[in-house]
Amino acid sequence: MGEFYRKHFTLEKVSQLVYAAIAKEGGGSVANAGFVDLGNQIIIFDTFNTQQASEHLKTFAEKITNQLGTTVINSHWHGDHIRGNQIFKESKIISSEPEFIKKM
Secondary structure (H helix, E strand, O other), X not given: OOOEEOOOEEEEEOOOOEEEEEEOOOOOOOOOEEEEEOOOOEEEEOOXXXXXXXXXXXXXXHHXXXXXXXXXXXXXXXXXXXXXXXXXXOOEEEOOOOHHHHOO
């Protein structure tokens, strides 16, 4: 199948159902992300730093799996992992509470 290249990241097939989106220097992703095809849904792991990079991730995930992204999991609250969440308005988003809020 090969790798998919975009301005923001390189998409690599890790296994039959798992893809890693590896950030490109100077692109809008900043951090890495990925997705898992569960057969009946897609789990998107982190959504990048910009909406543009996130839109490319969503487009690839839906095209490759032939289904809509239904769940987003944010690994943590830093902007380079969550700012693309806006692209997934119809998705369930699972995220932890930021440490600084817990201390308040």
